[in-house]
Amino acid sequence: MPPTAALSIRDLKFRYPPGADDAPAESGEGVGGWIVDIPAFDLARGEQALLTAGSGAGKSTLLSLIAGLLDPDPSHGAGTIEVAGTNLLALHGAARDLFRGRSIGMIFQTFNLLHGFSALENVMAALMFSAIPPREHRARALALLERLGIARPNADPDRLSVGQQQRVAVARAVACGPALVLADEPTASLDPENSANAMDLIQSVCRESGAALLCVSHDPSMAERFTRRVGLRELSAAPAAVGG
């Protein structure tokens, strides 16, 4: 296991129990009924990778596992998901939630900004769970928003353009200085021009902050942005070959 890995997965298997509430309607199944079956996968600190797969292949389930929002199949035995050297699966309850807040940033297709909160408050809400001293939260959030081109930090995000909402979402994802950023179809709601701008932003911000980026996308134009492209099927079928 590389000592500098932002993300290191070993022997991870997952399938939804019958009738599980969390199961996405389109979730498919792989060999042996496993939706996720990854012998090994590593992502170095600051590295950026694109994860591709067909619809319903389990990409989002994998991201949820990495974020600690799902637990692997307990009958399978011990697998590990290490983020910045900490095995997420060894953490439980509030400790895992707090670790996620501090170490993993998430960017969604629909941004998922908090309704009723200003752009600034959306970023500060993420900082609530960080180890950064509270007195620094406001200044840090303002600086981040300014750097990302948000001129009206106190505006309701509903009053911002789609591109600006995306910027607020990115600012929120990197506010705590995470080791890993998970981006789930981050450009699916955007037109080609805004899509390109958004990806430029996400990749540059992650690069500047030193966060590794694992991006899931259906967009074919994404491939050329990443030197490392990983197919989910490839991860499962040829474990020895992944990670490169």
Add this chain to the structure above:
Amino acid sequence: MAMTDFQIVVRSLTARRFSTVTTIITVAVAVALMLTLLGMKDAARRAFDRGSGNMHLVVSRDASPLVAILNSVFYANPPRAPLSYAQFRQLRDELPVEWAIPTQQGDSFRGLPVTATEPEFFTRLRPDPDREWRFAVGRVFRADFEVVVGAGAARQTGLRVGDQIYVTHGTGTVAALAESAGARVGEGAAIAHIHKEFPFTIVGILEPTGGPHDRVLFVNLHSSWIMHAHDRRLASDPSVKTTGAADVTDADRLITAVLLRLLTRPGQDVTAVEPVVFDQLRRAGGFTVAKPAQEIQRLFAIVGGIHQIFVGMAGVVLLSSGIAIMLALHNSMEQRRRQIAVLRVLGASRGRVFGLMVTESAVIGLLGALAGVGVAVVGQQVVASIMRGQLGLVIEPTVVPAILLGVVAATVALAAVAGLVPGVMAYRTSVLRSLKPLG
């Protein structure tokens, strides 16, 4: 400065402003109702206790002791059966009394009771155990056809010292009709009419006492006897024009009650002779003897049962407001699941989002309770105004701090309990489902 859980709660409340405000109003009404009922009971009790002043007994010929107190102390109605002045003298002279004061009711002015009495009413009787009569302006009546006006009556009628009035024989609706028509209304002994032959002059206006006397006009007994002697003489001789002191006979010298204060040890209010005198009067027959304190206690024992029912109903309303909070939060869960899921992704634990929901519910309860305190203060003033106008009871609405804090604390606790169900829903919210589309 950093975001806090409380700011998240406030944002959540303001994001659903209409729902939040209507729920707070629901809680406020329930709290106000509860506080008003609890507060008014104590205030009414204090007002009744104050009304009997420093008297020990009331003697009349009313149907029951309670009616005697309501009629002769709180001026509810004029007693129907009179006592003679000779009987009063006998009571005063033979009983171990510190003082005895005769009163006579039956006349009115613009719907307000007119009580005929003697100057000792203002020098010996205290309107409140802790204070004496005080005149805002003027003095006690010294001659016939002079009037002292209670503070409330003066405010209601606008009467001033020097004004002249005519009192009306009779009370209530019939007397009001006689006043407005300027004619005799009714039949037989109940005929109401204005004593136009006898103008009265206002010589004094009292300061407020906080008791029933505030809505009364006081004249001296002799004036009243002259008016009623005139009525008697007119009945047998319609040509009679005037009646004077010389025309008053023993048959005219009637009163309706005697207020008694028995002998006490100096500086004390309790009297050892009260049981003896009480039994003596009851055995004598022909009298209704009432102890004000005892009858007021009896009255509140009757009213207390009804009050308990009202308080119980207010409790049910308060409980309903708790359910309203729960429903408001429950109904908003579909909207806020995504927000809860986002907070979870950002690092909030299940316990923390549960706590946020319970806190939000408790905050609604607290805001509703505080608004309810404000509404209760206004509500009590309204009820006090009605009590003052209808019963002559001057209620001083006060919210006992312990009761206030108790009701507010109970409301917040109830609201927090009401937040448990939405709290559990928040706790169990699926992050993956709530953040669709995720894959």
